[in-house]
Amino acid sequence: MRKPLINKDPVPSVRFVEIGAEQAGQRIDNFLLRLCKGVPKSHLYKAIRSGEVRVNKGRIGAEYRLEEGDMLRVPPLRLPRPDQAPPVPPAVFPIVFEDDALLVVDKPAGVAVHGGSGVSFGVIEQLRAARPDAPMLELAHRLDRETSGLLLIAKRRKALLGLHDMMREGGGRKHYQALVVGDWVNDKQHIRKPLLKWLTASGERRVKVDAEGKAAHTIITLEKRYGRYSLLGAELRTGRTHQIRVHLASSGYPIVGDDKYGPDEIRDRFARLGFRRMFLHACRLEIPHPLTGAALVFTAPLPPACRQLLDYMEQHP
Structure with a gap:
């Protein structure tokens, strides 16, 4: 007799995340986009609008800024399998300076600093893919896609x-x-x-x-x-x-x-x-x-x- 197929995909479940000092001040939509990598933006915004995402048991809007000590409820969301290839290819850019708070890279021309406006991903998404354990990587300023040179990224x-x-x-x-x-x-x-x-x-x-x-x-x-x-x-x-x-x-x-x-x-x-x-x-x-x-x-x-x-x-x- 043929054995039944076993679904090895991870089963989505409710998660509770306590917000620390490093996450405080972020908009909740931006925080969720990083926390739930691979989940379409439309799903995340729908979960916020419907009240499935809650902070301290209350409903919030996408513009809500997290505070230290907030308890965030993240509803069941279908996440990528652990063995699934990441949607954004990791990339290493020439590092000009780095310490525990700051990263400065030399961006090549032709690479956007972030995804959007017809661009699937940019420097910041590729850096995050290359450094999955980094607690935070955020653009401190912008460069046009066709401009090369020094780009500031905050790590805290x-x-x-x-x-x-x-x-x-x-x-x-x-x-x-x-x-x-x-x-x-x-x-x-x-x-x-x-x-x-x-x-x-x-x-x-x-x-x-x-x-x-x-x-x-x-x-x-x-x-x-x-x-x-x-x-x-x-x-x-x-x-x-x-x-x-x-x-x-x-x-x-x-x-x-x-x-x-x-x-x-x-x-x-x-x-x-x-x-x-x-x-x-x-x-x-x-x-x-x-x-x-x-x-x-x-x-x-x-x-x-x-x-x-x-x-x-x-x-x-």
Whole structure:
């Protein structure tokens, strides 16, 4: 007689999780997304709305922020089997600095910092997949997908809050390098133009200079001229979406390879040379340590593709 098949999938059951100091302050939806890896977002939000997820025996909304000592009820949810391949491929990125509170990586161009907007996963999801035992890994700031360079990741809740407070108050200094179309005139120039987010007809996020927008301040310095092109340094004094890209493009100096704010013919020309990215690189970061206050300076050299392009332009003015 054939033996009955045994279902080896783990049986979902109610779980109770007590919130510690490191989890305090997180939105409950973000906490559950990490706790219940592999469970679709729609299932988690449905469980919150229906009251199956409870805190201290009471119903809460998705925007609720957890507090230390909260008792969280997690309903039965179908989780991936222990032997099932993780949905996000783990990845190792060049580490510039790491201690028990902070991780700084050198992000390559073409990799999103997080999933969403048509991207299944990004740096943060891949780091979590590569470090499944890490109690916490959270982005402290953002870089555009096509921007390379220094990316800050917090490993402790207190460090994340400290970094957010610092950036909100304009602390720290973030420096970039950009190759732009045009012969930049001034050795140093302040660009102060308000920026406003808007959506195209297809739903794509864009930013434009607009009096109704938020104040934005970028300091531009000339590093080197390459005929019709200029290598610039850009220091962010505010951190608006696409700030450097829009400030430079609106000033008549779009970044080489920028597919949103730059001319197609320039992008095509450099693609024929083998350069198929945007020339914007987060090269230097100066911040106080979020826990100790010690002065930290991180640097990331230009990626090989950018360096090789500059060498080519040096030889072919």
